Amino acid sequence: MSDYTFITTEENFLLQEALKKNKQQLAKFGLIGAAVTLVVATIPQVYLYRHNSMGDADTSMLSYKNLWFWIWLLSFVLALIFSLIKLTDIRYWAIKKDLTALQKGTLEAPMEAVYVENNDSQTNIMVLQDQKKRLYYWMAGVLDGYKAGQSVKITYARYSRVIISINKL
Known part of the structure; x- marks a missing residue:
């Protein structure tokens, strides 16, 4: 096992720069999630309300009035965001821990x-x-x-x- 020493000021700045890049990646993934939510929440509504009667559209599983639709949609978007984080190997939380421990x-x-x-x-x-x-x-x-x-x-x-x-x- 390795012995750990303290991080110098210059090394701290390098970690802060890495944290900034990771924060930008997280923001980008959040915007992707918001865009997916907007698209997936809008398209079924347009289709439902154009091709069905108002009562049938309101009782559909894909209606914005259905709670399960929102639970499914938000679960999907959260899973998408976390899979993007895992696939691109974002180190945001570990870098924040390093900036606290300074080792x-x-x-x-x-x-x-x-x-x-x-x-x-x-x-x-x-x-x-x-x-x-x-x-x-x-x-x-x-x-x-x-x-x-x-x-x-x-x-x-x-x-x-x-x-x-x-x-x-």
Whole structure:
């Protein structure tokens, strides 16, 4: 297990920048959820009230007057937002915890895999550590020159595993 030390002021600013990027992603997902809610709540109403009588449309399962319609719709939108968060690996809450705890760790290990995600805004590095594969996150875009199999020294935030600095050995 790694020993943890305190994060310096410069490293704190790096984490705050990563938090800002994650907050923007969360806001974008919230807007996607609001847009989906608007579209899914509107289209069935237009169809129902144009093709059915008022009484039939009001008693339909897809009517805006039906409580179960809203429960289903909001559950769907929340599931969509949380699946987007999981798929894009948002580290917002872990970074907030790191900014409170202010602890960092250091490790030296070979990289198992290196890949870029989130529209080239984040590089993920998988490292075999203590018989477990762990994922670490470089939040400052594409990390050029690092390939699987190379040994690296990584300084990372304790809870979010956001890489503060990385050097080849």
